[in-house]
Amino acid sequence: xxxxxxxxxxxxxxxxxxxxxxxxxxxxxVLTLRNGEQVLLTVLIPVALLVALAVMEVIPVPEPRVxxxxxxxxxxxxxxxxxxxxxxxLGFDRRYGVLKRLAATALPRWxxxxxxxxxxxxxxxxxxxILSVTALLLGWRPPLSGLLWAVALVVLGALAFGAxxxxxxxxxxxxxxxxxxxxxxxxxxxxxxxxxGVESLPPGVAAxxxxxxxxxxxxxxxxxxxxxxxxxxxxxxxxxxxxxxAAALAVRTTKLT
Amino acid sequence: MExxxxxxxxxxxxxxxxxxxxxxxxxxxxxxxPNGAGKTTTxxxxxxxxxxxxxxxxxxxxxxxxxxEQLRPRIGVMPQGGGGYPGVRPDEMLxxxxxxxxxxxxxxxxxxxxxxxxxxxxxxxxxSGGQQQRLSLACALVGRPELVFLDEPTAGMDPQARRLVWDxxxxxxxxxxxxxxxxxxxxxxxxxxxQVVxxxxxxxxxxxxxxxLTAHPADDQQLxxxxxxxxxxxxxxxxxxxxxxxxEASRGAYVVRGRIDPQVVSTVTSWCxxxxxxxEELTVAKRSLEDVFLELTGRELRS
Numbered sequence: 001x002x003x004x005x006x007x008x009x010x011x012x013x014x015x016x017x018x019x020x021x022x023x024x025x026x027x028x029x030v031l032t033l034r035n036g037e038q039v040l041l042t043v044l045i046p047v048a049l050l051v052a053l054a055v056m057e058v059i060p061v062p063e064p065r066v067x068x069x070x071x072x073x074x075x076x077x078x079x080x081x082x083x084x085x086x087x088x089x090l091g092f093d094r095r096y097g098v099l100k101r102l103a104a105t106a107l108p109r110w111x112x113x114x115x116x117x118x119x120x121x122x123x124x125x126x127x128x129x130i131l132s133v134t135a136l137l138l139g140w141r142p143p144l145s146g147l148l149w150a151v152a153l154v155v156l157g158a159l160a161f162g163a164x165x166x167x168x169x170x171x172x173x174x175x176x177x178x179x180x181x182x183x184x185x186x187x188x189x190x191x192x193x194x195x196x197g198v199e200s201l202p203p204g205v206a207a208x209x210x211x212x213x214x215x216x217x218x219x220x221x222x223x224x225x226x227x228x229x230x231x232x233x234x235x236x237x238x239x240x241x242x243x244x245x246a247a248a249l250a251v252r253t254t255k256l257t
Numbered sequence: 258m259e260x261x262x263x264x265x266x267x268x269x270x271x272x273x274x275x276x277x278x279x280x281x282x283x284x285x286x287x288x289x290x291p292n293g294a295g296k297t298t299t300x301x302x303x304x305x306x307x308x309x310x311x312x313x314x315x316x317x318x319x320x321x322x323x324x325x326e327q328l329r330p331r332i333g334v335m336p337q338g339g340g341g342y343p344g345v346r347p348d349e350m351l352x353x354x355x356x357x358x359x360x361x362x363x364x365x366x367x368x369x370x371x372x373x374x375x376x377x378x379x380x381x382x383x384x385s386g387g388q389q390q391r392l393s394l395a396c397a398l399v400g401r402p403e404l405v406f407l408d409e410p411t412a413g414m415d416p417q418a419r420r421l422v423w424d425x426x427x428x429x430x431x432x433x434x435x436x437x438x439x440x441x442x443x444x445x446x447x448x449x450x451x452q453v454v455x456x457x458x459x460x461x462x463x464x465x466x467x468x469x470l471t472a473h474p475a476d477d478q479q480l481x482x483x484x485x486x487x488x489x490x491x492x493x494x495x496x497x498x499x500x501x502x503x504x505e506a507s508r509g510a511y512v513v514r515g516r517i518d519p520q521v522v523s524t525v526t527s528w529c530x531x532x533x534x535x536x537e538e539l540t541v542a543k544r545s546l547e548d549v550f551l552e553l554t555g556r557e558l559r560s
Contacts, residue, residue: 001370001421003428010434011401013359014330023356031344092343096381101340101350101396104304105357106330256306 014106024107024115029122032085041185042081042127046073047134049195054138060200067142067226068197070135074225075218076194077127078154082120082161083168084185090169091177099256117162124158143228150224153231153239157217160243164213167246170254188214197222210234213242258303258404258437264311265298265459272298274459275312280404280452285426285436287450289443289546291554295459296439297337300408303437304334317404330358333402337409339393341381347392348377351399358400367395370425372418386413394422398429405429407438411445423448443546447471453546457554471544480513480522481506482539484529493528497521517541 014020032038053061053069061068093099102112132140168184169177189195191205193215198206209215216238220231258280265273273295280286288296301307302314305321305328314321319328341350348368355361368374371391376384384392390413397405407426411419426449429436440446446453447467455463455470463470486509493503493513501515513525522541529536 001424003424006432008362008398008401008429008432008434010331010403010432011360012331012403013400015357015359015361020357023353027342027345027349027353030349031342035344096343097336097338097340098342098345099340100306100336101354101393102357103306104329104332104334104336105354105396106400107357108326 017111020107020111021115021118024102024112025118025122028089028116028119032081032089032119032123033126038081038085038089042077042085042123043130046077046080046127046131049073049076050131050134051138053195054135060196062197062226064141064226066135066138066140068222069138070131070140070142071221071225072194072197072218073131073135074128074150074154074221075157075214076189077131078124078157078217079161079185079188079194079214081123081127082158083165084181085123086116086120086162086165087169087177087181088174090166091172091174091181094170094255094257095174097257103256116166117159120162121155121158124154128154142225146224146226146228149230150221153217153220153224153235156236156239156243157213157220160213160239160246161217163243163246163250166254167250170250188212193218211238213239258317258435259315260299260303260312262312263299263302263309263314265295265302265307266310272459273302276456276459276461278454278461280435280437282435283430283433284451285430285438285449286452286454287446288437288439288454288456289441289446289550290439290456291441294456294554296456297408298459299456300406300437300439304332304406305329330400331403333397333400333405335390335393335397335405335407335410337412339389340396341389341392343382344380346378346380347373347384347388347395350381350392351395354396355399360401361399362401364395364399367399371395371421387415387418390414391418394425398425402434404435404437407436409439409441411440411442419445443550447546455550455553462553463549467546470549471546476516477514478517479542480517480525480539481542482511482525482529482536483509484511484532484534484536485509488532488534493525496524496528 050069050073053059053072054066103109168181191209192212193209198209198215198219201209216235220235223229223231260276260278263273263276276295276299288299290296298307302309303316303321305325308322316328317331321328348364351364351368355364368377371394373388373391376388381389390410394410397407411422414422426436438449450467453465453467453470454461490503490505490511497503501513503511503513506512513521526536
């Protein structure tokens with residue numbers, strides 16, 4: 001094949017920061033929402049759980065049922081995408097060499113992280129819109145006073161679980177990540193204060209579960225979305241602590257491949 | 258680009274052991290060596306992915322490790338084995354990499370050049386190895402870099418795609434782009450490189466232009482021909498000048514060694530005529546780069 005002289009004449013330079021951030025975040029968000037397993041994990045299962053908790057009387061859920069169910073499934077949605085989905089995606093992204101590929105471009109390292117965070121938050125926003133509409137259709141009447149608190153908690157929760165997801169997905173082999181991320185998700189759902197409230201657990205267990213980020217997020221969201229009040233300091237402190245420790249460790253352990 | 262005395266160790270194993278390289282502006286340098294020779298390690302140090310344990314590395318006048326953010330916009334990298342999100346489509350991946358550059362090439366044109374237009378809807382993980390390699394090459398070129406690193410660029414490619422890569426490297430060089438490529442394919446190094454550096458066990462064992470490396474000393478040349486097996490070569494040896502040797506290297510393949518001049522060629526053909534045979538495939542052989550390579554790095558398989 002012949003090429004016109006001058007076709008490849010060097011003209012190097014870094015793209016605009018905003019454009020790079022947008023391009024990466026959009027690509028990663030679209031990939032998540034196009035991936036069948038990710039959609040099952042992040043949207044379909046939380047929606048199914050929301051409906052089940054709202055209408056199946058056999059499951060113990062405090063009144064108002066739909067409000068309590070919404071708080072718990074919002075928490076599950078954040079855990080599903082920010083932690084499990086993120087960890088699995090990162091594990092396989094490393095396997096397929098994309099981090100190295102991007103690290104070799106003009107994209108600065110901090111922007112590589114920022115792009116993932118923005119993409120993760122965008123996916124959480126999509127999840128919560130779908131869950132909110134479902135809950136409203138089921139008769140949810142949220143107290144407006146708690147909505148801003150709920151948004152703040154969701155962002156904090158997404159960052160904390162995102163850091164945990166990166167910690168898990170950034171260092172181990174993809175298959176190990178896949179197994180662990182699903183096991184932890186299942187454990188948090190069943191005994192982490194999500195599907196069942198902490199109050200329905202034995203007191204000794206409850207004291208430990210209260211310190212888990214899943215219970216902190218679910219309880220904080222319950223306070224905001226059912227009582228319409230600011231979450232206590234406790235849940236916020238628990239999320240901050242988990243997020244900070246996970247992020248500090250992840251910075252040391254995360255590998256490009 | 259200048260590398261001097263580069264040392265890189267992994268635990269107790271020394272992968273690169275005092276390696277020197279100079280890549281001049283607008284030229285192509287091929288790092289040639291067997292698997293495990295330290296080629297990829299060297300390239301990854303130059304790209305800033307690994308820290309050297311010793312020696313100095315300057316790429317476009319910059320320290321790739323400490324000044325990576327200034328260096329990376331100016332280089333194009335094709336990592337070994339490529340890279341992409343498992344579910345990403347080739348055009349999405351290339352557009353993302355293009356967005357990282359100030360004045361990129363047109364991604365649609367580049368995809369067409371590399372024959373990926375038919376695969377634009379195929380997720381990365383389902384592309385063939387050769388398609389992944391071509392996408393990776395597109396990603397390395399899209400930002401109009403000054404210097405391109407190609408780590409085994411044609412691995413897994415079919416002959417047509419290999420030929421295309423060769424044409425691309427030629428066009429890059431003609432347009433003033435410097436290219437560092439690694440390969441273990443001799444013909445690739447011979448066809449593309451201005452300078453070839455042969456490395457083995459982390460050290461340079463030979464360097465030069467392809468013709469310098471393959472040149473025979475004047476008094477150790479070879480003339481090869483094929484004829485009927487079992488000819489009596491003693492008669493020919495007597496007819497040849499003093500000190501020249503002839504033998505049947507394999508069935509029907511004869512090799513004359515020494516200083517090959519027109520007189521020698523004439524002697525060989527007239528001897529054949531006396532024997533009533535036709536000398537076929539008569540060539541005055543250059544060593545191939547493969548001969549040089551095997552001579553320097555040994556013929557045994559590496560574990």
